[in-house]
Amino acid sequence: MNKQLILKRSVLAVAMALGGTSIVFAQTVSGDSGTTTETTTGSHIQKVVVTGSNIKRADTEASSPISVMTAQDIKNTGAASVSDLMKFIPSMGTDGAQDFQSGSGFAKGVATASLRGLGSSSTLVLLNGRRITPAPYADPNNGNSVLYDLNSIPVSAIERVEVLQDGASAVYGSDAIAGVINFILKQNYEGAEVAARYSGNDNNRFRRKGFNGIFGKGNLDTDGYNFMITADINQRDRTTRREATDVEYDQLRILNGRFASPYASSTSQYPTFFRETKSGSKNFGVTQANAPTNMKFTVGCPASEQITGSTAIGLLPTSTLIGRTFCNYDNTPFLEAQGYGRDANIISHGELKLGQSVTGFADVAYSRSIREYTGEPIAIGTGVTSNWTANGPAPTYQTILPIGHPDNPFTDARASIQYRFTNLRGGSSVLNEGKRLLAGVKGTHMGWDWESALLWNRAENETTSYGRLFLPTLSKINAGASIASVAADPTIGHDVLTTNMSQITQWDAKASREFGQLAGGAIGFAAGVELRKEKIGLTPDPLVASGQIFGLANTILNSERNVKSAFVEARLPVLKNLEFDFAGRADKYPNLKTNYVPKVGGKWTVTDTFAIRGTYAEGFRAPSLSQIVPGGAQFFLNGTWDPKRCNEDEITPKPNGTTADCAKSVGGSGGFNPDLKPETSKSYNLGFIWSPSSKFDVSVDFYRIKRENEIVLGSSYDALKNEDRVPGNVVRDTNPVNFITDASGKPIPGTGPLIMLFLPWQNQGLTELRGADIEAHHRLNLGQWGSLSTTLRSSYVDTLYIQTFAGDPMHNLAGSYPSVRDWALSSGSPTPRWKSNISTTWRYADHAVNLNANYIGKVSRLRIWEGETTYPQPYCQYSTQGSNTIPLYTTYYPRCEVKEWVTFGLGYTYTGLKNWTMSVNIQNLLDEKAPYDPGYTASGYNETLHNPYGRYFTLNARYTFK
16 A cells, blocks of 8 residues: 555644655654654654554554544644533534533533543543543443543643544453543653633633643653653633523523523522421422412512512413512522633653663653632522431431421411522532653563553542531521521531542553564564552541531542453454454453453555455443442432322322422432443444545544443432332332322322432443544645645434333434433433534645634434334424423424534634744634523523534744744
8 A cells, every 4th residue: 555545644644745755754653552753754654553552553544443633633623621622523422511510410620521422431531542540520420430531631732632433442441432532742842832822702701811831851862861841721711601692592581581581589588488288297388379378478678689470580370479579589690601710730751761772751740620610509498308428318307497486477387488598608619630650661672562651640629519508507497596597607507528539550561563474564463461450539528428418418439449451462464455453352350250352453455545444343341439339429319200199291299299299309329239240332343545646535434333231320210110119219208198199088108208219320221323434634735825734524423222221112313312302211412413523724834724614413302202102293392292391492493403503713823923823713703603402491502512602712822942
């Protein structure tokens, strides 16, 4: 095969095509065996290591598809963070928004990646070819039990990103089911430079500013050593939701009622009182009919804060607030589209010649990220609130004012209240720190290239939740103390602090060489071993662990395990135009049988310009520590429908029930399962590479990934559906006064209100994806007018199947919200069929101009199936037929879909000033608003697919010391 095809997607190809065939240059490359410098002269190409293999090769286009984002590609995106950068990779699925909005969820302040939308746990993240430690969290959401925090990697330090887009467990072990993202950092640098940057949209919102520097000294070949250090600091400013106007703001106002009226919340520092419906029932529910007598407001606020309930302010006609005047609490100042944050990173790398053929190397890295999230002050309501200790449920709490209580307005009944402690601070702050040390040696002896290293990587987290309620003080209300006195008590509020850590300590050794001779060349072989200790420690606040904090769950875990692994690889060039790759790996986890996974690939070079390639790989993901040992996350289950207390219409309660039974908030807890098995997968790739000239090449790879034995948290729906068969998973109120009654008014045993649900981890179901990845490059030398280079990356999802239990029917969910299209499902990420970007750069003398376009396809919200049932006519989730009715939605969106999003970017770089590089980048040049999504009632847009930045500017200035 000629160099046109061999060099197609590598960094070397782009540089040579732009500069001609006689250029001599050095390029840093990195793979599993560390980083080496390879020299290319003319058409002679040294062998390198690329992500996905440990065998050096001259042809970077192997059997596995690898997409490379160069430093220039990264710059063209205008991305200010690695999290933003991932959104420009079409094969990347949606991920969580824990890093940006309100600090919600179980992984506050963490930015993750999810290849193919299969979750963070199925996407292995590497730094210079070696693992990073998972973030110290125990997230019970599907696909998030292992979270790799991208905030620990600064964009300014990245030389390139290599994305292996097929299964890689045979090379890297657990978590590589969907693929691998390998961040290659700048290394072997000589000199010094500093840079400053500033970003913000055309309203000067979503601001970011930062500074970075790099210093390097020594040349390994001539001086026998090289040392470099990079530092980066970054700050992002807070932006409220009201300020995030580059969304479909008018539709958000009209359809969701957001910012459309002054009404925000009827729960304020002026308490609302509710009468007990039946003596001893602890039921304080009201209806519109009895609200005038059973619901009393304290209207002590200024007249400007008073409001009268009506449909004009967005209330439903059935609301108990209709026609009533109450104090309005404005919570909009606390709603964020981007929380405040600061990041600092220091990364250093050094190499030292220890002999003619032995080199020592070491890395030291430190990262620190701070996130501040505002939130409204805490409030209490009339219902039963679940509380927890470290060992499980604690006594529940419900505010009940006895008859004669100084604040009880009812002389003949007990009362409960809605009340907000506005004297307490709300929100939270997160501090994440990462420390990484690596030391090793590498060399060449007797034809073997070998390497061995010791890695220590630790992540630490401190999360503070402000203004939580101390139960012993709060309970004084029930004992007769006035609400005002309890609110004024200095012990009522407690800032809850949790401290977490995770750590990996790893030793590895690997070696590779060529031997023998086949018709196509020498056989390549590599083998290696790895010993890894994984640790995690999640320590809750002592007051939460002892059950003394109102309504706050614990995340508690302390465990470790040792993992032993070994792998082999072989490359067989059986003919000059036909080669095969083989890999196999064995991993031994405690209490699991040894896991063996193979991978085989092949590439047939049909002509000098056309090749066919394909792979078959098996993969696995071992259960995380939080899933196989006691501990993990406790949580609230909001909107839980109780089939024993609510009718099948999911709206109307059964006799003696309340409307809360149809959408109840109850306590939940993940249950550990020591019998869990690893998730397994099978991946297939088949594609071609076509390079008709040195100016153009294209690759198309068809993929199929099938993941089975998925580890998921049991759902509340399943627990309640199987309550009679497994009653221990459901905890109910045992007071007969609250039981549902039959037709004769007789209480039905076992139908009390829900208190707690236990949802143990389990192996169940599968996910299958089929689609294609397309990548094309065009390079054109314009002579005296410079050069033009264009890159297209596109990913298409043809089929998405999700099966909860074996035997369940499967439907194609591509292009939709899976749990909407098939209403029987409870999981699945929104999956556009198409995601694409194209980028063109013109370089002329001291100038470089870049134009790019990005496309995210539409996503349907139509309901078509409910398990085995196919609706005669699909209908919109938000139409009058759906359970989430939004008036006028189908008027605006008759096709019931989140629209496609097309944005353009423009960049310009000037290097005509001595030692200076100045650049400006404008993303979303035409100021396209984020498409409206009714499922995101607070923001109006899908926070995992789109952003509210609007037209966004980035200015960058870099000075190089010479």
